[in-house]
Amino acid sequence: MLLIPCPHCGNRPELEFRYAGEAHIARPADPSTTSDQEWAEYLYFRSNPKGLHIERWRHVSGCARFFNCVRDTVSDKILKTYPAGQPKPDLAELVKEAGQ
Amino acid sequence: MRFSFLNLAKQALSAHRHWPEQWRFPEPKAAYDAIIIGAGGHGLGTAYYLAKEHGLRNIAVLEKGWLGGGNTGRNTTIIRSNYLWEESQGLYEHSVKLWENLSSELNYNVMYSPRGVMMLAHTVHDIQVFKRHVHANRLQGIDNEWLTPEEAKEFCPILNISPNMRYPILGAALQRRGGTARHDAVAWGYARAASAMGVDIIQNCEVKGIRRDPSGAVTGVETTKGFIGTKKIGVVAAGHTSVVMGMADVRMPLESYPLQALVSEPIKPIMPCVVMSNTIHAYMSQSDKGELVIGAGTDAYTSYSQTGGLHITTHTLDAICELFPNVRRLRMLRNWGGIVDVTPDRSPILSKTPVKGLYVNCGWGTGGFKATPGSANVFAHTIAKDEPHPINAAFTIDRFKTGRLIDEAAAAAVAH
Secondary structure (H helix, E strand, O other): OOEEEEOOOEEEEHHHOEEEEEOOOOOOOOHHHOOHHHHHHHHOOEOOOOOEEEEEEEOOOOOOOEEEEEEEOOOOOEEEEEEOOOOOOOHHHHHHHHHO | OOOOHHHHHHHHHOOOOOOOOOOOOOOOOOEOOEEEEOOOHHHHHHHHHHHHHHOOOOEEEEOOOOOOOOHHHOOOOEEOOOOOOHHHHHHHHHHHHHHHHHHHHHOOOOOOEOOOEEEEEOOHHHHHHHHHHHHHHHHOOOOOEEEOHHHHHHHOOOOOOOOOOOOOOOEEEEEOOOEEOOHHHHHHHHHHHHHHOOOEEEOOOOEEEEEEOOOOOEEEEEEOOEEEEOOOEEEOOHHHHHHHHHOOOOOEOOEEEEEEEEEEOOOOOOOOOEEEEOOOOEEEEEOOOOOEEEEEEEOOOOOOOOOOOHHHHHHHHHHHHHHOHHHOOOOEEEEEEEEEEEOOOOOOEEEEOOOOOEEEEEOOOOOOHHHHHHHHHHHHHHHHHOOOOHHHOOOOOOHHHHOOOOOOOOOOOOOO
16 A cells, blocks of 8 residues: 655555646647547557656545656656645656655 | 376376476577566467467567466456446456366366455445346356345355354345366466477566667567577566556556455365455465465555555454454464556456557456456457457557546456
């Protein structure tokens, strides 16, 4: 079970959270001009990396807020969590920090 | 050497010390007519059917570990074809029909045992969904029948049908031709038969890159054993499909999740069939060794860790103890995880790709084992003819763009 640091509530067990998929996927701004391929990319295609993955979690049994999380999908180690709405962190920088 | 009574007797005379190796261990050639990435059941089967039915003998199967060491060696070996949509029924039923003769075709005992697969209904919604499946299957000539709780208990006597359960059993859908097979034997049987026809199975050979010419067509693969040329690549890499396809800059509608299974200590036969419950997340059968083979749901998050959270297996064991109270005091012997590649509609992708010469067989999610022979058979056709077999024509990558999804979330059985 993961120990997840909610940016609002601190460390809590995974059971308090709901996973919500890859983060930073923006809904197409103008649906009427969006092609089928662009819709498919938005809805279904995912990066699914073996390595660092930026994902959304929701602290359903706590503050109930969505936040973003950088996790290594090989070790399941969480490198950083940050409130929704903040920009993507620099992954290379995170790896350097984690290495120290 | 064929396995036969005569050969068995001959080998017995020399105390079984002179059986030949079941497959060759070749070094890679400079180039092949086709390369399959991934030596699991589906990949080895693809090579077998390419050699047998399409005359492509100059081919190789590349495997980064050992053959059958991925999800083929990690699953709970359930075989069934009780899916909802015609496309899926065609594909899975094709597979069940191949299972029926696979041992004699491969001259290798894959221990296919059509002992019956029973799926339990615990809610009114379950009853409606399963009855819909029963009717849909029977319209296609696929056996599936509805049982009352009493009939279900008659079929599987250790089942608890007490109305005092937290989620009482209200009925069950039974596919009698469903069952199990020996997972390792499937990989070994296909490997042996393919190797005998000249297919090179190259283990400990990880693919590091896919090389393409200026027109975009594939020209070969970079591996840990050097560059190998080819004009056709079939990717059958299960949980690592996104990683391999990324080498050719193809994004996939896939997410990889850990899926866990576990086995109990071996006991005398108590369970004559396979029982599955979608609603309370458990399924179980008994192997020929006597171990109870138990499958859990997927973890909540994507991962390549080949482990999984212990709370997932605990949750499954809660359900198992409720369904089968007499196994409560059994000890669990081993548990493990595999990485399964899940598509948004829970149906596989068996398809050509935007890259010329690149084919992909993936997205089997939590239930690929049952489809091994059928998937391999139609995928070999797709690679050899450069066009899909009618059976897998609907399982394209394009369906996520056109919206012609094949939604099997209810039939997939495992909680995602």
